[in-house]
Amino acid sequence: MSAFDLVIVGSGPAGYVSAIRASQLGFKTAVVERDQLGGICLNWGCIPTKALLRSAEIKHLIDHAQDFGFKIDTYQVDLNKIVERSRRVANQLAGGIHHLLKKNKVTVFKGYAQLEKPGLLQIKAEDGKVETITADHIILATGARARLLPNMPTDHPLVWTAKQAMVPSFLPKSLLIVGSGAIGIEFASFYRTMGSEVTVVEMQDRILPQEDEEISALAQKSFEKQGMQFLLKTTVSNLDAGEKTVKAVLESADKPKKTIEVDAVIVAIGVVGNTENLGLEHTKVKVDRGQIEVDQWSATAEPGIYSIGDVAGAPWLAHKASHQGIICVEKIAKLDHVHPLKVNNIPGCTYSLPQIASIGLTEAKAKAEGFDVKVGRFPFMGNGKAIAMGEAEGLVKTIFDANTGEFLGAHMIGAEVTELIQGFALAKSLETTEAEMMHTIFPHPTLSEMMHESVLDAYGRVIHF
Missing domain, CATH: 3.50.50.60 (FAD/NAD(P)-binding domain)
Incomplete structure (x- = not known):
């Protein structure tokens, strides 16, 4: 022994x-x-x-x-x-x-x-x-x-969890994704870019429900522009998997029950x-x-x-x-x-197109916890590096305690934000206030300058927008 x-x-x-x-x-x-x-x-x-x-x-x-x-x-x-x-x-x-x-x-x-x-x-x-x-x-x-749906067929070749979705034997022409958290959205982004017609079902009233509401709205708008369809406040009450297609029964409180038929289904409702x-x-x-x-x-x-x-x-x-x-x-x-x-010091990342990243409190949660907040925003379209990259769509949002300057959270959507978020993670770990962040020198031209500008914007000092 x-x-x-x-x-x-x-x-x-x-x-x-x-x-x-x-x-x-x-x-x-x-x-x-x-x-x-x-x-x-x-x-x-x-x-x-x-x-x-x-x-x-x-x-x-x-x-x-x-x-x-x-x-x-x-x-x-x-x-x-x-x-x-x-x-x-x-x-x-x-x-x-x-x-x-x-x-x-x-x-x-x-x-x-x-x-x-x-x-x-x-x-x-x-x-x-x-x-x-x-x-x-x-x-x-x-x-x-x-986590599986109670009415979900197991081990069916057309009904996938994330594991099966990573090793597809074919590219579905139509795809239903159940759940719009990070996993669901990443697969939605991959398959849509590859050419699948993607429908995402989410039981809550917005996609990426853990993210800041403003970022969620921007993400949905961007994904819809790419051709994705979102059915919010909707659940899947039944999956009938056949030999070549899957029929999904969708239910919503404010819409009639309907059935859609797709080539495959990905279930991404948590673990x-x-x-x-x-x-x-x-x-x-x-x-x-x-x-x-x-x-x-x-x-x-x-x-x-x-x-x-x-x-x-x-x-x-x-x-x-x-x-x-x-x-x-x-x-x-x-x-x-x-x-x-x-x-609150743990960053979260979604590696879709566009990327999404966040850390700390959302604006709504900060207000719910009683903070008087200052919010800064800076769009990608105001950044030279983003424009040169052809990635002018996106936003950097920062949130501070108006009374103390405490850095409460940051929420971003756009190119490479899953890399940029680490700068804000370090700031959170060091318990940085707006003063240190505003006095930090950011290299030019970089996407990171938007982080600086967003902080400046929260205090009425934004330069490039």
């Missing part, structure tokens, strides 16, 4: 990062993984979708090549090669995770982990071999899977944590609606057992999971100056 200081169940962004940090701190560390190293994010989420979206960006540029002085009469889309490249990128990075764990002397067990009791794990390999290990500390980082078959019944660990309950240090109700990442609840973001893992391990190690995770 092998003994470890710390064992992590799951090797996604939460698991492998916390394993490496634990090893750095001197813990004898092991990771148990039932599938591929890197978890869903690396193999079937964050990374391969960005590879697909990169292909969509290239197609978008080819379609607009004439605007840049190029004439391209004909070209072909090779869907198989697009998917093949996406899988190759994911596999390359999975190999990188294996190297990092080996380099940091982290032991990797391949198999299914189950708690026999606190501190004791049984690992069952696919060949049936069973191994038992002990650990002073156990971190559950088992991730999450797609549910992987809490089953972990042996939690042998512990005091509590699960609420598919999520393991934890405190601010990721500790569960059972001493010595912790949970991080998607299985521990929203926001379901890889960078949140990694940071949460580091905090958890450093707290176990009793390091000084360890701080709990601040949810």
